[in-house]
Amino acid sequence: MIFLRLKYFLLSLLITLLVELTFFFLFGKRSLKDALLLVLVNFMTNPTMQLSYWLLVSQTDWSPWWTKLIIECLVVFWEGWLYLVHGKSFRKPFYFSAGANALSFSIGELLFLSSGALILPLV
16 A cells, blocks of 8 residues: 555656646746756655645545645645745746646646546645
């Protein structure tokens, strides 16, 4: 079971990085330092988010939908703050964080719905 959970964590992180780095470059960001910041920020937030979601939904009677919404809002704020403090090319870091996370989340949900099985609990 633990290896299956680890596989989901790693798959979620990989998809998140691919989507958010693509978002980063499509919006004209070219700073490699900021691209590295995006990777490091997601290495912190994605596993934390995944574990929090899994624990809250499996160990409480919290609604999965509300749990996802609350966690995503916290992640958007935390990532936006990190981009504001440490980034060089983020003029509107909270908007960037919201857009990148909305796209990443949407793709994760589409993968979940199209698979018919739980591939990613939350991207």
